[in-house]
Amino acid sequence: MKFNFSSIYLFLSLIAVSLIFTSCNDNDVVIDPTTTGRIRIEFDNIVGDRDLTLNTANYKNAAGQNFTVSKLNYYISNIKLLMANGSSFTVPQDSSYFLIRESIAASQEVTINNVPAGEYTGVQFIIGIDSLRSASDVSKRKGILDELSGPTNAEGMYWNWNPGYIFLMLEGTSDSASSPNGKIYYHIGGFGGRTEKTLNNIRTAKVDFGGKKAIVTSTLSPEVHLMADVLKIFSGSTQVSFSKNPNVMFQDYSSFIANNYVNMFTLDHIHAD
Amino acid sequence: MQIKFNQHLLTMKKITLLFTVICLFQILISCKSESETETPVIPEKTTPTPLSWKKPAYFPDPVYDLSKNPLTEEGVELGRFLFYDGILSRTNKIGCGTCHQQQSAFTHHGHDLSHGVDDLLGFRNSPAVQNMAWNTSFFWDGGVHDMDIVPPVPIQNEVEMGEKVGNVIEKLRKTPVAGDAKQVNYPKMFKAAFGTDEINSERMMKALSQFMMTLVSVNSRYDYYKLGDASALTVQEKEGMALFKQNCATCHAGELFTDNSFRNNGLIPNKINDQGRYGITLNEMDRLKFKVPSLRNVGLTAPYMHDGRFYTLQEVLDHYANDKNSSSIDTMHNSPTLDPVLKIAGQKKGIKLSASEKQSIIAFLKTLNDEQFITDKRFSDPGVGTSL
Numbered sequence: 001m002k003f004n005f006s007s008i009y010l011f012l013s014l015i016a017v018s019l020i021f022t023s024c025n026d027n028d029v030v031i032d033p034t035t036t037g038r039i040r041i042e043f044d045n046i047v048g049d050r051d052l053t054l055n056t057a058n059y060k061n062a063a064g065q066n067f068t069v070s071k072l073n074y075y076i077s078n079i080k081l082l083m084a085n086g087s088s089f090t091v092p093q094d095s096s097y098f099l100i101r102e103s104i105a106a107s108q109e110v111t112i113n114n115v116p117a118g119e120y121t122g123v124q125f126i127i128g129i130d131s132l133r134s135a136s137d138v139s140k141r142k143g144i145l146d147e148l149s150g151p152t153n154a155e156g157m158y159w160n161w162n163p164g165y166i167f168l169m170l171e172g173t174s175d176s177a178s179s180p181n182g183k184i185y186y187h188i189g190g191f192g193g194r195t196e197k198t199l200n201n202i203r204t205a206k207v208d209f210g211g212k213k214a215i216v217t218s219t220l221s222p223e224v225h226l227m228a229d230v231l232k233i234f235s236g237s238t239q240v241s242f243s244k245n246p247n248v249m250f251q252d253y254s255s256f257i258a259n260n261y262v263n264m265f266t267l268d269h270i271h272a273d
Numbered sequence: 274m275q276i277k278f279n280q281h282l283l284t285m286k287k288i289t290l291l292f293t294v295i296c297l298f299q300i301l302i303s304c305k306s307e308s309e310t311e312t313p314v315i316p317e318k319t320t321p322t323p324l325s326w327k328k329p330a331y332f333p334d335p336v337y338d339l340s341k342n343p344l345t346e347e348g349v350e351l352g353r354f355l356f357y358d359g360i361l362s363r364t365n366k367i368g369c370g371t372c373h374q375q376q377s378a379f380t381h382h383g384h385d386l387s388h389g390v391d392d393l394l395g396f397r398n399s400p401a402v403q404n405m406a407w408n409t410s411f412f413w414d415g416g417v418h419d420m421d422i423v424p425p426v427p428i429q430n431e432v433e434m435g436e437k438v439g440n441v442i443e444k445l446r447k448t449p450v451a452g453d454a455k456q457v458n459y460p461k462m463f464k465a466a467f468g469t470d471e472i473n474s475e476r477m478m479k480a481l482s483q484f485m486m487t488l489v490s491v492n493s494r495y496d497y498y499k500l501g502d503a504s505a506l507t508v509q510e511k512e513g514m515a516l517f518k519q520n521c522a523t524c525h526a527g528e529l530f531t532d533n534s535f536r537n538n539g540l541i542p543n544k545i546n547d548q549g550r551y552g553i554t555l556n557e558m559d560r561l562k563f564k565v566p567s568l569r570n571v572g573l574t575a576p577y578m579h580d581g582r583f584y585t586l587q588e589v590l591d592h593y594a595n596d597k598n599s600s601s602i603d604t605m606h607n608s609p610t611l612d613p614v615l616k617i618a619g620q621k622k623g624i625k626l627s628a629s630e631k632q633s634i635i636a637f638l639k640t641l642n643d644e645q646f647i648t649d650k651r652f653s654d655p656g657v658g659t660s661l
Contacts, residue, residue, distance in 0.1 A: 138422075138475065148425060148474035153439040160425040162416040162553050194418065198554045252555055 030217070035117045037216040039081065040223040041110045043100045044268065045072055047230045054102055062235040065176035065242045067184060069230065072102040073155050074168040074261075075128050076110065081214075082122035082206075089116055097129065099144050099151050100228075107151075120214040123224065124206040127261060128167025131202060134191035162250060164191050167201060168261060170233060177246040184242055186233065187249040188257050201254055203262040214270050223271040229264050236260035321345035321466055328406070329491045331499060332528050335406035337420050337486060342479045344486060347465040352484025353651075354457060355477060357658035360444050361424075362434035364390045369427065369481075370658040372399040376647050378570030379403055379488065385581025393432035396545050398581035401574050403646065404567060405485045409533045413563045413579045416553045420485060421478045438474050445472045455657050488652055490569050492645040495637075499528075506640055513637025520624050521593075521634070523614050530568035530641070536612045537561040539605035539622065540578060540592070547579065560610050572639040573647065586638055590631040595623025 045052040047059045047069075055070050076098045079091040091112050101107040133141065144151060147158035147165075157166045166189040177184050190199030207226060214222040234240040238256035240248075248254050324344040328335055342348075355361065357370040372387040373379040379402035381387045387399045397413050411417040417426060427433040428441065445459040460470035467476050495514075497505035506514065517525075526532040535550040542561065550559040563579045577583040583592065591597045593615075595605045605615060605622040616622055626634070646652070 146474075148438040148478075149442060150439065153437050156429070156437075160417075160422065160429055161412065161414075163418075163422060193554070196554055196556070198556065250552070250555070 031117045031119065031215070032217070033117055035218040036114045037117055037218050038221040039112050039115050039120070039214060039216050040221065041079075041112070041123065042223060042225045043076065043108045043110070043228055043265075044225060045100075045102050045108070045228045045230060052102055052230055059230070061231065061242065062239055063241055065174055067172050067174040067176075067242060069102070069170060069172040071155075071169060071171040072230065073157060073166075074100050074228075075126075075157070075165060076100055077126045077129055077133075078204075079110075079112065079123065079125040081112075081115065081120045082124060082208075083118060084121045089118070089120075091115075093133075097133075097144050099155070099157065101151065101155065104151075115216045117217045118215075120209070120216065120222075121212075122206065122208040123226075124204055127203050127205055127258075128189065128201065129165045129191065131191040131200070134164055135194050159187075159189060159250065163194070164189050167203075167258070168233070170230070174242040174246065176242040178243045179246040183246070185247045185249065186254075186257060188254045188261075190250060190254065199250065199252065199255065201258040203258050205262050205265045207265050207267055209267050209270065212267065212270050215272065220273050222273060225268045225270065227266050227268045229266070232264035233257060233261045236263055320468065321347040324349060324487075326406075326486060329489070329496075329528075332404075332491070333407060335486075336409055337406045337482070339486070342421070342482055344483045345466060347462070348467070348480050348483040349487055350655075351459075351462045351466040352480040352482070354459075354462065354655055354657055355481050356484050357654045358455075358457065359658070360448075361428050361436060361441050362390055363436040363440075365444075366390070367434050368658050369402075369424070370654055372427075372433070373402045375649075375652055375654075376573075378490065378573045378643070378647055380574040382575070385576045385584075387433070389427075389430070389433040390435040393435070395430070395432050396547060397579050398576060400566060401570060402485060403488050403490045403569060404529055405488060407529050410564065414550050414553050415535060415564050420482045423485075424478055424481050425474075438477075442472055442474055442477065445477070457657060488646075490643040490646040493569065493643040494640040496643075498640070507636070509633050509636045510640050511637075513633035513635070514640075516626075516630050516634050517637050520626065524565045524612075525568050530571075531565045533565065535559065535562040535564055537563075537608065537610040538593070539595075539607075539611050539615050540580075540582070541604070541606040543580060543582070545580065549579065558610060561606075561608060562610060568638060569641050570643055570646065572642045586635045587631070590626065590634060593624045594626040594631065595621060596626075599628075 047057075050057070050059070052069060052072065054072075055068060058066050058068055060066050077096055078093065079096050081089045081091070095112070098110050099107060129145070133145070138147075141147065145165075146152055147160070152158055152165075155169070157169060158164070159166060166187045168186070168188045170184075170186040172184050173182050174184050175182070188201055190201040192198065192200035192202065209224070214224050216222060237259050240257060240260070245253060248257060322345055324346050326339060326344050357368045359366045359368045359371070361368060367389050372381040372384070372389070374382055376382065381399040385398060387395050389395060400413065405420055408420070409418070411420065411423045412426065417423055425438050428436055428438055448459040449456045459472060463472050463476060464470040466480055494505045524532055524534065524536060537549075537560070540561075548560050550562040550564075551557070553559075571586070575584055575586075577586070577589050583589050592604075595603060597604055603622055605611070607616075607622065611622070615624065
């Protein structure tokens with residue numbers, strides 16, 4: 001399977017390269033911008049160079065402290081597909097909220113329909129929920145955003161006592177954790193405040209496809225395979241220590257973690273169709 | 274005023290009765306017009322009966338928007354059942370009424386902190402559920418601004434009711450449970466309240482809000498005095514009232530006896546080190562600030578303060594006067610956010626009060642007890658609750 005895929009990929013790459021050389025003369029891939037297609041974005045959670053396995057696998061953070069992960073959830077919203085010429089397609093907001101859960105494989109694949117045909121060279125999205133939606137009436141927060149039913153309720157992705165979504169939740173254990181139960185909890189949220197200005201951990205990630213393209217036509221439905229590296233939650237501008245900060249929830253320090261994880265997403269590859 | 278309030282309810286009942294009679298009459302008429310061979314079917318009543326809610330004349334306008342959730346008799350009754358039913362908790366044993374008991378003006382009598390599921394201990398004193406219609410924010414830290422989203426906080430708090438609202442909804446849908454001691458049919462009650470038997474979180478919260486809207490305390494002796502009965506208060510109580518207005522009403526303002534603000538009243542932080550409002554805003558200026566509570570029924574809601582550290586009003590007054598046991602030692606916690614009214618330049622911190630002045634204020638505070646409120650059957654456990 002892997003081999004086959006690589007072959008197809010190589011083959012497609014060759015075609016693509018040949019297209020570049022021939023495109024000045026004739027345009028073989030016909031992109032009719034009046035038509036639409038579909039794109040998929042896969043969020044593949046990894047830890048460094050290893051796949052993320054809940055509970056059983058042991059990992060090490062940059063400080064050399066070991067840890068396991070029992071839960072990893074995060075919201076992706078306000079997705080925007082970017083083009084090389086600076087134009088973009090903003091996914092209609094009502095269809096642009098997703099809760100990625102490591103425990104549910106299906107949740108890791110995000111499907112966007114009715115995408116204008118075109119060559120997309122990057123994607124950007126909010127990790128979490130925008131402030132306007134966060135502060136809006138419950139009637140505007142149904143489905144995956146319903147804090148009182150479904151996955152958001154079951155996973156506890158909402159602070160009822162200080163109303164707002166938990167944008168990213170990671171829980172696990174570490175021998176280095178200074179908490180009495182040896183657990184690590186990172187519940188990162190904060191949309192800026194309802195009545196007065198406070199913690200704002202809304203972060204926008206931008207992933208450039210690095211010259212690769214996701215070509216959407218009425219017949220081509222590419223899949224963009226992104227990697228989300230858990231290690232980057234704990235490293236980057238701030239190195240997070242499980243002994244110093246084993247539990248980070250609604251507190252100022254959480255911004256450092258949000259500043260870290262904004263850089264956790266990279267492109268792995270694109271399936272043309 | 275309250276008499277009028279009750280008269281109004283009485284009138285409502287009469288209107289309701291009249292309305293029902295008319296409806297039945299119309300049903301009879303309509304049955305006649307149909308084929309004589311068909312068995313007349315009286316349709317199940319699907320429209321709930323509106324319940325009028327009127328604010329006491331000298332209270333401000335309510336904060337809660339009733340147009341979003343008009344009260345009905347069936348909605349309030351459903352809310353009452355939900356309020357008391359332990360089904361809202363993970364163990365099915367802890368209801369709202371467990372820590373909010375009517376005889377203590379819906380607080381947890383005798384508990385500085387409350388114990389929820391599996392006897393887990395909370396970290397703040399259970400506040401009174403009364404006159405909720407006028408609250409601009411809820412809980413000691415004011416984190417919540419809408420009554421409809423108050424119930425999920427204790428329900429989902431791991432040491433209070435420890436349950437997910439999603440699970441509560443599932444459990445309610447499955448009622449009545451065969452063999453259960455309490456045979457409550459929630460699908461039927463939701464249908465009576467909302468027209469269909471669909472049970473969802475929005476309806477559940479609305480029903481609870483409807484019930485809480487009816488928990489209005491306005492029949493204390495103070496209220497009778499307010500309404501013109503000069504004999505309702507004794508001389509000492511009247512003196513206490515004057516002292517109260519002079520010394521306490523900056524914060525405990527108006528007829529609800531709160532200005533709804535958050536203030537640091539100089540309590541020495543205990544081991545819990547609760548930072549209060551700061552936990553919501555992360556603003557340094559909010560450290561150690563807690564919501565100014567209403568003082569209605571304060572004689573019934575001991576213990577006092579956000580952590581229930583004071584068991585008597587005497588202790589409370591001693592704290593504010595900063596002269597515990599007539600001591601000259603300053604026991605008021607000094608910090609940058611200590612309320613300015615307790616920190617007047619050139620004076621010892623606190624509010625200067627003599628022993629007899631304190632007694633008068635305490636006497637006045639007790640006139641805010643509302644016996645009618647704490648015995649009103651309309652607010653009582655319909656037989657589904659548990660008290661621990």
